Amino acid sequence: xxxxxxxxxxxxxxxxxxxxxxxxxxxxxxxxxxxxxxxxxxxxxxxxxxxxxxxxxxxxxxxxxxxxxxxxxxxxxxxxxxxxxxxxxxxxxxxxxxxxxxxxxxxxxxxxxxxxxxxxxxxxxxxxxxxxxxxxxxxxxxxxxxxxxxxxxxxxxxxxxxxxxxxxxxxxxxxxxxxxxxxxxxxxxxxxxxxxxxxxxxxxxxxxxxxxxxxxxxxxxxxxxxxxxxxxxxxxxxxxxxxxxxxxxxxxxxxxxxxxxxxxxxxxxxxxxxxxxxxxxxxxxxxxxxxxxxxxxxxxxxxxxxxx
Ligand code: PMP
Numbered sequence: 042x043x044x045x046x047x048x049x050x051x052x053x054x055x056x057x058x059x060x061x062x063x064x065x066x067x068x069x070x071x072x073x074x075x076x077x078x079x080x081x082x083x084x085x086x087x088x089x090x091x092x093x094x095x096x097x098x099x100x101x102x103x104x105x106x107x108x109x110x111x112x113x114x115x116x117x118x119x120x121x122x123x124x125x126x127x128x129x130x131x132x133x134x135x136x137x138x139x140x141x142x143x144x145x146x147x148x149x150x151x152x153x154x155x156x157x158x159x160x161x162x163x164x165x166x167x168x169x170x171x172x173x174x175x176x177x178x179x180x181x182x183x184x185x186x187x188x189x190x191x192x193x194x195x196x197x198x199x200x201x202x203x204x205x206x207x208x209x210x211x212x213x214x215x216x217x218x219x220x221x222x223x224x225x226x227x228x229x230x231x232x233x234x235x236x237x238x239x240x241x242x243x244x245x246x247x248x249x250x251x252x253x254x255x256x257x258x259x260x261x262x263x264x265x266x267x268x269x270x271x272x273x274x275x276x277x278x279x280x281x282x283x284x285x286x287x288x289x290x291x292x293x294x295x296x297x298x299x300x301x302x303x304x305x306x307x308x309x310x311x312x313x314x315x316x317x318x319x320x321x322x323x324x325x326x327x328x329x330x331x332x333x334x335x336x337x338x339x340x341x342x343x344x345x346x347x348x349x
Contacts, residue, residue: 049129053089054202056081058210058327063297064290064310071322074313076330077207080302084122086332087203088115091226092122094198095187096130105185110135112177112184114160114169117146118258118332119189119224124153135184137169137176143257145336167266189224191269199230207231207327208238217326219245219280219313221305223258225271227329232275243277247312250281255288256305258331280315282308288342291334295343301334304342 061074068074079087099105110133111123120136127134134155138146141162150157160168170190177186189195207215218235220228225246232244249256252264262271284304291307294300306329313328320326334343 049083050093050126052083053093054082055206058207059298059300059330061298061310064293064314065317068314068317069320069322072317072320072324072326074317075211075325075327076300076306076310077203077327078300078330079203080300080306080330080333084118084125085336086118086121087227087329088118088332089122089125090198090202091189091195091224092119092126092187094201095189095192095194096123096126096132098192098194098197099185099187105132107131109185110183112136112173112186113189114138114166114171114173115189117142117336120150120155121146121153123187124150124155127155128153132185135176137173139165139169143337144339149336165265166260170266189226190266193270195224195226196230196233196270199227200234201230203227203329204231204234204238208235211325211327213239214325215239215242215327216324217243217245217316217320219247219309219316219326219328221247221256221259221282221309221329221331222262222271223260223305224268225260227331229270229272229275231329233272236275244275245278245280245312245316246273246276247280247282247309249308250283255284256282256308257303257337258305259308280312282311286311291342294330295334300330302330303332303334303337306330306332 057078058075082089112135114137123134137158139162140159177184235242252261287304287308290311309328
C-alpha cells in the first residue's frame with residue numbers, strides 16, 4: 042500500500058533494510074548481512090535523522106523559533122540536512138566547514154540557500170567546531186546552535202528511529218550491529234536501543250585506521266576531539282578500516298549490489314564482512330549505508346575500478 046501524502050520532514054527515516062547478496066559470497070552458511078539504506082533519506086544521508094530531531098527538540102525547548110538562524114559545524118552531511126530542512130521549515134542556515142570539503146557538498150549547500158563559512162583544512166572539523174561555538178556564544182539571539190557533537194537529540198534520533206526500525210525489520214533476529222563513528226550519534230543511539238531490547242546484541246564500533254584517512258564524516262578518536270555524546274561502554278568491540286579497502290568496497294557495492302554509496306558505507310561493509318566471516322549460523326548482522334555516492338562523483342575513487 043502506498044503511503045499517504047506527508048511533509049518533507051515526515052519523509053525522513055523508515056529506510057529500507059537491504060540484504061547484501063553478492064559481496065557476501067563465501068561467508069559461512071546461515072550468516073545473513075543487511076544494510077540500512079540511509080542514503081535513501083530525502084537529504085541523501087543518515088544525518089537527516091539527527092538534524093531533524095535536533096531542530097524539533099530546539100523548537101520544543103523554545104531555543105529555535107522564526108527569526109533564528111541555524112548554525113553548526115559539519116563536514117557535510119549534517120549541513121546538507123540542515124540546509125534542506127531549514128528550507129522546508131523556513132529557517133536560514135549558516136555552516137562552518139573545512140575549506141577542503143568536497144566541491145559537490147559546498148555547491149549543494151549553496152543551492153539549498155545556506156551560507157558557508159570556510160575554516161582552515163589543517164584543523165579539520167575541530168576548527169569548524171570551534172568557530173561555530175564562538176559565533177553562537179557571541180550572538181545567541183541570532184543563532185540556534187544544535188552542536189551535534191554534544192546534543193542528546195542527535196543519538197536519540199537513532200534510539201527512537203534507526204535502532205527500533207532495525208529491530209522491527211529483522212523481527213528481533215538481529216545479533217550484531219556495526220557502525221562507524223563520526224559524531225557517534227548513529228552508533229550510540231542504535232546500540233543503546235538494540236541493547237535495551239536484547240542485551241545479547243553485539244555492537245561493534247568502526248573507526249578509520251589513521252588520522253590522515255579519506256573517510257568523510259568519520260573520526261579517528263585517538264586524535265580527534267572526542268564527542269560529548271560518545272559512550273565507549275556500548276562497544277563490545279572496536280575495529281579499524283583502511284581507506285583503500287573502504288574505497289574498493291564502495292566500488293564493489295555499486296557494481297555488484299547496485300548500491301551507489303559513499304566511502305564510509307564502504308568501510309562499514311568491509312568491517313561487517315570481516316566480522317561475518319567469524320560468526321556461527323543464525324547470525325544476523327546489520328550495518329549502515331551512511332550516504333549516497335552521488336555526493337562524491339568528482340572523486341577519483343570511482344575511476345580506479347576500471348583498471349581492476
Ligand atoms: N558517514 C558519513 C559520510 C557522515 O557524514 C557521517 C556523519 N559525520 C557518518 C558516517 C557518521 O555518523 P554519526 O555522526 O552519526 O557518527
